[in-house]
Amino acid sequence: MANSAIASAGELKRHLFYETSHSPALADLVGYEKARDIIDFCFIANPYYPTPEMMRDLQQNLPNLIKSYPSSSPIMSQQNLAAVLHVSPEKLIIGNGATELIVLINTFLIDRFAVPIPTFGEYIEKLRDQRDAELYPLDPQQCYELHLPKYLRWIHQRNLRSALVINPGNPTGQFLPLDDMVDFLNAAADLELVIVDESFIDFAGDPIPSLMPLAERFSNLLIVRSMSKHCGVPGLRLGYCYSSNLYLLNRLRRFIPTWNLNTLAEYFLSLLPQTDAAYHEARKRLMGDVRWLHGALQSIRSIDVYPTGANFVLFKVNTGMTAAALQARLLEDHQMYVRDCSNKVGMDDRHIRVASQGREKDARLVDALRVLVP
Ligand SMILES: Cc1ncc(COP(=O)(O)O)c(C=O)c1O
Numbered sequence: 001m002a003n004s005a006i007a008s009a010g011e012l013k014r015h016l017f018y019e020t021s022h023s024p025a026l027a028d029l030v031g032y033e034k035a036r037d038i039i040d041f042c043f044i045a046n047p048y049y050p051t052p053e054m055m056r057d058l059q060q061n062l063p064n065l066i067k068s069y070p071s072s073s074p075i076m077s078q079q080n081l082a083a084v085l086h087v088s089p090e091k092l093i094i095g096n097g098a099t100e101l102i103v104l105i106n107t108f109l110i111d112r113f114a115v116p117i118p119t120f121g122e123y124i125e126k127l128r129d130q131r132d133a134e135l136y137p138l139d140p141q142q143c144y145e146l147h148l149p150k151y152l153r154w155i156h157q158r159n160l161r162s163a164l165v166i167n168p169g170n171p172t173g174q175f176l177p178l179d180d181m182v183d184f185l186n187a188a189a190d191l192e193l194v195i196v197d198e199s200f201i202d203f204a205g206d207p208i209p210s211l212m213p214l215a216e217r218f219s220n221l222l223i224v225r226s227m228s229k230h231c232g233v234p235g236l237r238l239g240y241c242y243s244s245n246l247y248l249l250n251r252l253r254r255f256i257p258t259w260n261l262n263t264l265a266e267y268f269l270s271l272l273p274q275t276d277a278a279y280h281e282a283r284k285r286l287m288g289d290v291r292w293l294h295g296a297l298q299s300i301r302s303i304d305v306y307p308t309g310a311n312f313v314l315f316k317v318n319t320g321m322t323a324a325a326l327q328a329r330l331l332e333d334h335q336m337y338v339r340d341c342s343n344k345v346g347m348d349d350r351h352i353r354v355a356s357q358g359r360e361k362d363a364r365l366v367d368a369l370r371v372l373v374p
Pocket of ligand 1: 097098100166170197199227228239
C-alpha cells in the first residue's frame with residue numbers, strides 16, 4: 001500500500017460513507033495532499049472541459065472576482081447559458097448546483113411524489129417529510145431498468161400527482177430514448193409535475209437527445225440539470241432548471257437567495273458562448289472514452305456491465321466479493337477510488353460505479369480490475 005493514510009475497508013465504513021448516500025470526497029478521506037496521488041473514479045465530471053485556456057482565464061481573474069460581489073440579478077447569467085442551450089433565458093433558473101434547486105423543488109413544489117430507486121439521494125433525502133416520496137423499487141433481476149409505461153401505471157394506481165425520471169439514470173446509467181420520454185410525457189399529462197433530471201444527457205448522444213427543445217409541449221415538465229458533470233465544474237456549484245411553465249418557475253424563483261451564484265461561477269458562465277465549440281468537442285471525446293471503458297469492462301468475465309448513456313459505467317461483481325471489499329482493494333493496492341453503491345437506497349451490496357477519467361486512467365482501472373476480479 002503506497003499510502004498509510006488511505007483508509008482500510010473498515011475505516012471507510014466508519015467514515016462519512018454510511019451517514020450520507022453520497023460517497024465521501026477523496027480529500028475528506030485522505031487529505032488534500034494525498035488525494036492527488038489517487039485516481040478518483042467517483043468524480044463524475046468531464047475531464048476535457050473547461051479548456052486549459054479557460055482555466056488560465058479563471059485563474060487570472062480570481063483575485064478580482066473574490067473581491068467583488070456577484071450580480072444581484074441573474075439575467076446576464078441566464079442569457080449566457082441560454083445562448084449555448086438555444087432556449088429562452090427567462091425560462092431558466094440557475095442554481096448553486098442542481099442540488100440547491102432540487103431542495104427548493106422538493107420543499108415548495110412537491111406533495112407526494114414518485115421516485116424510482118436507486119436514485120440520486122437528494123431527491124429522497126431533502127424532503128419536508130420523508131413520507132412525501134413514494135419509492136418505486138427497480139428490480140435487480142431486470143438490471144434496475146426503468147420501464148416507463150409500467151412506472152406510469154404504478155403512479156396512476158397510487159394517485160400520485162408528481163413524478164421523477166432521471167435520464168440517463170444515476171447510478172444505473174440507463175438511457176431512455178427521446179421518443180419513449182415523449183410518449184411518457186404525453187401519457188402523464190394529467191400529473192401536476194414531472195421532473196426530468198437530465199444531468200447526464202449531454203453524454204447520451206449527438207445531437208443531444210434532450211427534452212429541452214420540446215419543453216413547450218408539456219406544461220407540467222420541469223427539466224433539472226447539473227452543470228458539474230457535463231461542464232466539468234463541480235466545485236463552481238452550477239445547475240439549472242428549465243420549463244415552459246412560467247407560473248411554476250415563478251413559484252420557485254421566489255425562494256432563490258439573492259447572490260446564490262458566486263462571482264467565479266458567473267464569470268465561467270460568461271465564457272460559455274465563446275467556448276461552445278470546444279465544449280462539444282470535449283463532450284464527444286469523453287463519449288468516445290466511455291464507449292472504450294464500457295467495452296473494456298465487458299471483457300472482464302467476473303463482472304456484469306450495465307449499458308450506459310452517461311459518462312460513468314455501473315457494474316456488478318460476480319465473484320462473491322462485495323463492492324465495499326473491491327473498493328478497498330482498489331484503493332489500497334492500486335490507489336484508485338471507485339463508488340461502492342451499497343449505501344444507495346434500493347441497491348444491493350455488489351455494485352460499483354466508475355466515471356471515465358480519460359482513456360489512459362481508465363485503462364489503468366481496467367488493468368487493476370483484471371488483477372482483482374479476473
Ligand atoms: C442525477 C443528478 N442530479 C443532480 C445532481 C446534483 O449535481 P450538482 O448539485 O453538483 O449540480 C447529481 C449529482 O451527482 C446527480 O447525479
